[in-house]
Amino acid sequence: AGALLTQPRLAEALYKQWIPDTNYENKTNWDKGAIPCGSDTVQFSAQRKVSVFVETTHAVQEMRLPVDGEFILNSGAGFYVVSGQDPDCGAGVTAQFKDPASLQWFNPALWQTAATLNDLHDENFLFSVHEESVPCQYDDVVFKALSSFSVDTSSSQSSIPVKSVSVLGKMFGSTSEFSQYLSSRSGQLQFHGSSAVTVGHAGCGDPSGCECGNSMNNQKICGTVTCESVSCKKPLLPVGHCCEVCAAIVTIKYDTRFNLQAYRERLRQIFLVQPQYKSIQLGMSKVFNSQPLMEIIPFGTTPEIQVVLLDQEKGAQAETLARDILKDVLSHGTTIGIVEAEFQASSGSSSSQSGSSAGMVVGVVFGVLIIITFAVPRIDPLDHGFDNPMFDKPSMLPDIPDLYSTNNSLYVTQTGVHFVNPLAGEAVFWDSSASSAF
Numbered sequence: 158a159g160a161l162l163t164q165p166r167l168a169e170a171l172y173k174q175w176i177p178d179t180n181y182e183n184k185t186n187w188d189k190g191a192i193p194c195g196s197d198t199v200q201f202s203a204q205r206k207v208s209v210f211v212e213t214t215h216a217v218q219e220m221r222l223p224v225d226g227e228f229i230l231n232s233g234a235g236f237y238v239v240s241g242q243d244p245d246c247g248a249g250v251t252a253q254f255k256d257p258a259s260l261q262w263f264n265p266a267l268w269q270t271a272a273t274l275n276d277l278h279d280e281n282f283l284f285s286v287h288e289e290s291v292p293c294q295y296d297d298v299v300f301k302a303l304s305s306f307s308v309d310t311s312s313s314q315s316s317i318p319v320k321s322v323s324v325l326g327k328m329f330g331s332t333s334e335f336s337q338y339l340s341s342r343s344g345q346l347q348f349h350g351s352s353a354v355t356v357g358h359a360g361c362g363d364p365s366g367c368e369c370g371n372s373m374n375n376q377k378i379c380g381t382v383t384c385e386s387v388s389c390k391k392p393l394l395p396v397g398h399c400c401e402v403c404a405a406i407v408t409i410k411y412d413t414r415f416n417l418q419a420y421r422e423r424l425r426q427i428f429l430v431q432p433q434y435k436s437i438q439l440g441m442s443k444v445f446n447s448q449p450l451m452e453i454i455p456f457g458t459t460p461e462i463q464v465v466l467l468d469q470e471k472g473a474q475a476e477t478l479a480r481d482i483l484k485d486v487l488s489h490g491t492t493i494g495i496v497e498a499e500f501q502a503s504s505g506s507s508s509s510q511s512g513s514s515a516g517m518v519v520g521v522v523f524g525v526l527i528i529i530t531f532a533v534p535r536i537d538p539l540d541h542g543f544d545n546p547m548f549d550k551p552s553m554l555p556d557i558p559d560l561y562s563t564n565n566s567l568y569v570t571q572t573g574v575h576f577v578n579p580l581a582g583e584a585v586f587w588d589s590s591a592s593s594a595f
Contacts (some may be wrong), residue, residue: 168279170295170320170361171285172277174269177260178304181211181228186255193217193252195243199255201226208253208346211235211303218249224282226484227324227342229305262317263374264381265290267413272418274299284438285420286465287378293369294318298354302326305343312377318358318370332357347417354499364416366462371479372397389471389503396463399541403472405479405502408446409462409486414494417441417462421492424482463526472503483510504554 184192193199195216200235201223208227211234219240242249264288271277279298294296298319300306303416305325310317321330324347329335335356338344348354361367371378380549384400392401409415421441428434445458464482466475479500486498499509 170297170367171283171293172271172274172299173270173290173292173296174186174277174299174301175306175308176269177257178301178306179207179209179257180304181209181215183422184215186254188253189250194246195239196246196249198249198251198252199254200251202256205256205259206255206346206349207307208305208343210303214301216243216246225346227346227456229343231303241396245262247486258309260306260308261381262308262310262352262354263291263312263377268292272421278498282526284440284465284467286395286440286442287382288371288375288397289369289440289442290318290507291371291378292319292372293356293371293462295369297328298322300324300431301346306347308350310348310352310354312350312352312374313476314352314373316350317354319354319356320358320360321356329356340454345350345542346510355593364418365462366417369397369442370588372452375399391501391505393472393501393503395440395441395465398465402467403503404468404499405466405472405475407464407466407482407498407500409464409495410459410497412494414498416494417443420462420493420495427485428478428481433474436468437475437478438465438467440467476500476502476504476506480508483508486510486539 168178170433177264177399179186182192184190187193193215196218198219198221200221201220203223203224206225207223207441209231210231212227214237215237216239218235220236234274256397262332265285269280269289270290271281271284271592272283288531298320298321298324302323302325304485321328322335323329324338329338332355339348339353341420356525379399382399387401388402389403393406394401395404420441424439424441429437429439441462441464443460444463446461448456466478468474479502483500486495489500490510501507
């Protein structure tokens with residue numbers, strides 16, 4: 158079984174692009190797997206509502222339209238009817254446009270992620286855990302410029318907040334403007350479902366990352382994912398992912414100098430360009446880990462950076478990269494804001510590395526102060542209250558020697574602060590395109 162991690166997820170703002178479209182020229186939108194030609198009859202389901210983008214001119218034999226829908230015509234685009242058989246088309250068939258209504262917003266497989274618009278254009282996509290593959294509240298959502306689409310936004314929440322939405326080349330960043338678009342004919346055909354997409358969320362102001370906000374839709378997201386079987390010694394379950402994987406996970410503790418996007422670019426330029434690592438997928442996000450008090454009692458959470466490394470070799474190559482990342486932390490951690498790093502791998506191996514020994518000392522001292530503050534009660538000598546035979550009269554417990562000796566009940570070592578419990582023992586995008594209604 159993999160290691161289950163359920164802490165809240167965080168990530169910096171990214172661009173999330175919707176992959177499917179309802180374009181006439183996309184052959185995957187037709188049941189015959191080909192764009193209709195002059196001898197063909199074009200058919201749309203009568204009861205289905207659809208917005209179809211048409212980029213150029215097409216010949217048809219006949220066209221059967223739905224009750225409600227639209228064509229968004231690019232400049233110069235349109236249709237004409239061929240009289241008789243088109244010699245370049247063959248005998249002709251009835252081509253059915255597929256129903257796009259079932260495509261869900263919360264399906265991570267239907268989105269592409271990029272750090273910049275240039276990366277999106279150049280198809281330099283990023284790997285993300287499943288929850289963060291779907292747009293986060295700080296993300297810019299992009300629907301391709303020369304395309305239309307249909308997306309089901311249904312979820313258990315009334316709204317889906319994002320920073321901005323781009324449709325047909327127009328970016329909507331204000332609530333009022335996008336609400337007006339959603340109420341238009343095109344908007345109603347493109348966005349449907351129980352949850353309203355809202356824009357205007359402020360961008361992420363934290364260089365180390367901001368809360369994604371998709372953990373509340375975890376079941377909805379993971380319900381669309383089919384997990385493959387894995388065969389490694391220790392499958393891992395990264396925070397925000399739906400499936401166990403053969404991988405390596407590097408966990409990083411950082412300070413105020415750390416920048417998540419800059420560090421991702423650093424790993425790409427130093428390691429992922431190397432031939433042996435080019436096939437590795439790297440996903441980076443912020444997680445909160447529970448911190449136990451004296452290794453037993455849950456005591457708050459602390460933010461950490463999770464670096465997920467996936468390969469096609471049962472995690473072996475990912476583990477090698479994880480070790481190289483830790484070596485880089487040892488050499489340069491203090492200059493990029495990394496205090497400490499550790500990794501776990503599907504082989505069962507693990508290791509840790511400090512990026513700042515001074516930071517570790519401060520952490521230990523701070524931990525000592527917290528533990529002493531919470532573990533040592535204040536005793537008022539003037540208020541005895543009632544007698545507690547267990548604690549007020551040590552002479553009644555002669556078989557437990559030195560119970561009240563401070564030296565034995567609380568002590569500091571190089572690894573932390575401990576106390577002894579004598580009873581229990583020692584005690585982590587509108588182009589001005591023409592829109593034609595059916």
